[in-house]
Amino acid sequence: MTTQAFGGILVPALTPFDARLNPDASRLLAHCNWLLAQGADGLAVFGTTSEASSLGIEERIDLLDYLIDNGIPSQQLMPGTGTCAVVDTARLTRHAVERGCRGVLMLPPFYYKAVDDDGLFASYAEVVARVGDGRLRIYLYHIPPVAQVGLSLALVGRLLTAFPSTIAGIKDSSGDWRNTEAILREYPELATFCGSETFLLETLRHGGAGSITATANINPAQIRELYGAWQSEGAQALQDGITAVRKAYAGYAAIPALKAVVAGRLEAPDWLRVRPPLVSLSQAEQATLLGELERAGFTLDPATPLRARA
C-alpha cells in the first residue's frame, strides 16, 4: 500500500481553552471545519502554534478522537506527536496511525540540549520500532528557535536512508531559507514544507510541497490562493500580500496574537485565552493589533466571521 504524501497548505490549528483552561473541543472542531472550508489541504493539529506541548498526553489523545469522531477526515490530519520521551511519542504516534491519520509531525526529544545526531537518530528509530506499523508516515519537525534541538541535514539523510518508506517529509521552521533550500536540493524525494508562508513561493519554485504555517489560522484562503497560482504572473504580488499580513503581527508573541485575531473576527473573547506559560494579549493590545492588520490590508469583516462548515 502506498500513501500519498501531503501537499499544499496545512494549518497548525490553534487550541481554544475554556474558562478553567481546559481544551474546548467543540470550538476546536468548529475552527478546524472553518479552516478546511477555507481551502486548507490539511490540519497539523497539535503543533507549536496549537500549544501542543502545553497539553497533557491524555488531552491530546482525547482531542484527536473527538475531531475524527465528529467528521474531520483523518486523511487530512497530521497531528504533532513529538515529546521529550520516546515512550509518550510512540504512544501518541501509534494512536494517530490507528485512527488513520495520513502522517504525523514529529519533534525530536527536546529536553536535553547539545545531544548528537546518533542520539536523535536512535530516538526516531526507537519510535518507529515501538509503533511497528507499516502505515506510519513521519514528517520531521525542525524548529531550532523553539525546541533548541534541531535536525541537521546529515541526520535527515540518515533517517531517510534507514526508513525510506516511513520518513515522508519535513517541516523546516528554522527561519533560514538556505537550510530549506539545502533540504530541497539534497532530498527531493521528501515532501518539504516551509514553516513560514513568507518562503512559500520560493519553496514551491524549488520543488517543495507547500507550507505548514501558523498564519494560516487567520489567513488560510489567501495563502492557499498562492499555492494554487504559484506559476501565474500574479504570484509575486500574492506572496507580497500574505507576507504583509505576517509582518503586521510580527511584533507580538505569535500564538496570543493569532488567538486575538480569531477572537476579534468571531467577537468571542474566549478565544483570547492561552495556557501558561504563554500570556494572553490584553483587549487593548488586541485592538491595536487588529488596527495594524487592517492597515496592512487584512480583512476583518465582522459580517464574515469564522464559522463551522454547514
Add this chain to the structure above:
Amino acid sequence: MTTQAFGGILVPALTPFDARLNPDASRLLAHCNWLLAQGADGLAVFGTTSEASSLGIEERIDLLDYLIDNGIPSQQLMPGTGTCAVVDTARLTRHAVERGCRGVLMLPPFYYKAVDDDGLFASYAEVVARVGDGRLRIYLYHIPPVAQVGLSLALVGRLLTAFPSTIAGIKDSSGDWRNTEAILREYPELATFCGSETFLLETLRHGGAGSITATANINPAQIRELYGAWQSEGAQALQDGITAVRKAYAGYAAIPALKAVVAGRLEAPDWLRVRPPLVSLSQAEQATLLGELERAGFTLDPATPLRARA
C-alpha cells in the same frame, strides 16, 4: 500541620533501563536503597540526571509507586514532577502528594522560550490550584543550561509571597554562584540547595540547606561527610576531595558517565544504558573514565560494590 523542609544531600537517582529500554524498577530500588544506606538524606528521583523527561508520564507514576510500595520512605522522596504541560505536572504532583512525598522538585514548563515571569508565575499557580492540597511542598527547579527557561530572582519572590506555605525551597543548577548567593540573601526562609556539590561548602556557610547533586549517585558518602562536618577544620579539604571527583568526569556527558561508573563498580554492563536522545559511553570510554577517577583518588573497590541494603 507543618512539614519539615528537606535538608542535607539529596540524590537525583539514575534510572536504569533493561534491554528493551524500559525502566528496570528492581535495579532502581536497589540503587535507591544503597544511596540511603550510604547516608543520603533524600532521593530526588525523576530529576534531570534520572532522565525523567525521557520517561513517560505513566512510567513515572508506576516507578514512584513501586519504590514506595517496596519500602522507600515517602518522607525521603522529592520526585521531579515538572513537564511542559501544567496538566501533566499537576497529575504527577497530585500523585506524589497522595503518596506522602515530603516535597516535589518542579521545573517550569520548558518548551516555549523567552516567556515572561507572568506566564511562569501563572504556570506554578495553576499547578497549585489544580493539586489543591495543603500538604503540597514545592521545591523550585532552576536549571537554565538545560531547560533554557529559568526562574528569575524576582519570580522566586513573587511565588514565595503568593504561596508562602507551599514554596518550600529551590534547587539552583544555574552553575552561577552569584545567583545562589542572591537567593540565599534575599530568601533566607527558603531551603536552598546548590545543584553542584562544588558549591556545597559555600552554600552551607551562607545558610543554605544542602545540595541536590548528580555526583551523589557515585560519591554519596563523601559528599554527605562534608555536609556533616562543614564547620570543622577539615571542611575545605573535604570540599577539595569531592570537587576533584567531579572534575574527573567533567569532560564526559554527565549522565552516561555516571551510569558508566555505577556499571563499573557493580560489574553490571546493563547500567551503561541510557534512553535516547542520550548516548551510552562505550566500554573503552568507560575504562578511560574509571582510570581518570582512580587517579583523582576515587575508590572503585570491586570488593565493595553497590548493593541493596540488607
